[in-house]
Amino acid sequence: MDNPVLAEVTRGNTVESRHRGSVIVLDADGGVVLSLGDVERPVFPRSAVKAIQGLPLLESGAADHYGLTEPEIALAVSSHSGEPLHAETSLGMLRKAGRDAGCLECGAHWPMNEAAARAMARDGQEPSALNNNCSGKHAGFVCLACGLDEDPTGYVKPGHAVQQAVRAALEEVTGARHSSDHMGTDGCSIPSYAVPLTALARGFARLGTGQGLGPKRAEAAARIRKAVAAHPFMVAGTGRFDTRVMGLFGERIFIKTGAEGVYCGAIPELGLGIALKCDDGAGRAAEVAMAELIARLLPMSGMEAAEFTPMRESLLKNWNGIEVGRVRAAQF
């Protein structure tokens, strides 16, 4: 079975490119609200599950022990743009655990935010691990290791206590076995496990409602959602879709992008969990497909709908600023 087209890219009046993928929306009881394409094929969720990966930091007591603030908790589940505030906040988290950026094992890359990257280059700076889009999550891992009285060294390795705790959380929340047969190494060097989209949607329905989770885990999930809703800049950055959507709807929705065309989300008031993957790994397509699902599922006032509408398509402008096409959801 071929997956349906989720998104189209137009140029003039012609469709130039097409993105296929699969989508599933589940309610908190596991009932299927929407299912398109192959939703049982293993998919690497990549960064889309950072909110689940961040649960042990709170559940272990490490976050409170080190006095992590709401912005820091939001950053711990982020794929941030490497802007100065993101990098500084990551460093602050490490310092609370008595550590510094030398502890980070995520590798360095230039900020995803182009203006921030150009400014650093202009100032003769080189990027550090703090600019890595995963530095907040990794700072959280270091805090977790220290809180567990474990040496943080090697915290990215599958056998380290940190990754064992993360894997256990992923398995319990999604209900899927996280097998080393389907393990890969993520961009930031931690393990990523491919699991069916169905399991990811189930996990996000639980994350959004607490249903099916123990009270401590449900409380940690609620704190994470609350932190991100209050500080949406921290979870992504300037102009980013996740930041704009949660800036608009607050705690009514939680969404998170992952590399290679993955998106996960939860709509707590409806008890829904959402997971989608574009077959070809295109983030531009995953984003408009998620926008389409939000538009269909989330009740909005007229004013909210008006503010959300521009987020539903990406206008493509050329180097002279002329609009030449757009990325939009297909009729799926």
Added chain:
Amino acid sequence: MDNPVLAEVTRGNTVESRHRGSVIVLDADGGVVLSLGDVERPVFPRSAVKAIQGLPLLESGAADHYGLTEPEIALAVSSHSGEPLHAETSLGMLRKAGRDAGCLECGAHWPMNEAAARAMARDGQEPSALNNNCSGKHAGFVCLACGLDEDPTGYVKPGHAVQQAVRAALEEVTGARHSSDHMGTDGCSIPSYAVPLTALARGFARLGTGQGLGPKRAEAAARIRKAVAAHPFMVAGTGRFDTRVMGLFGERIFIKTGAEGVYCGAIPELGLGIALKCDDGAGRAAEVAMAELIARLLPMSGMEAAEFTPMRESLLKNWNGIEVGRVRAAQF
């Protein structure tokens, strides 16, 4: 009919993403050597047809009138990386026609070559139109306009003599009508016309052999192929696939990438024209699919094959330089 998977992206032992597309290989008599997927759907060739768009510059006599060198002719059909030599060479072409960078209508963007872009930012420079990957083609358009005694102003517009000449060349070489119904605006502001892959493959078979072209056009095509083969850095840049392939095989092959997952090519000694499009517009997939076709079609010595093998896959390394997966051709 769904198009077949042309390329796969792996992570660990799992296929993470898949790219579909269509491919056609024709011989100079129009005989089908290989055809996969829908090859009649209109496709914007984008920059893949720059060698055809460059024909009027030579045929009109403008290239010789202004004494354009082989590196300059190669740059006129390039999508270059905006490295210093590319930008300087574009400027040199403009000066030969008594013009400067102010004439360019392609818009400015940072060099595609990341090191070059970082170096410019470090030096407090801003990018100019000379860094635009299309600046060589545009400098060629300015030379063509001046050679035709036309005001270059507005040379990107469909009605300008330059674009009329370019469109006529595209129509004759590909044999396809270039209709305003399927016209879009390219990244550099010139018109792009969507035509079937079959027409593009036919055009490249003709470009590679001269068969079906008048003597003047065939000579211009041969000069362009020779110029690119002699100066493959000019057609792309440091580390780029087109530069590496033509650096290895010289005049035995001509290939050219286009935005949104297009590749065109010619193998003159076999009389073949090649055109492919990844449905989703992914350049990473188009490149390995073209590599697979080259490996299947072009006779190679053992040494050539050994040198070509590393170009057939892209290794994916994470921020710590660890190999985490690869982009490879699928079994198509």
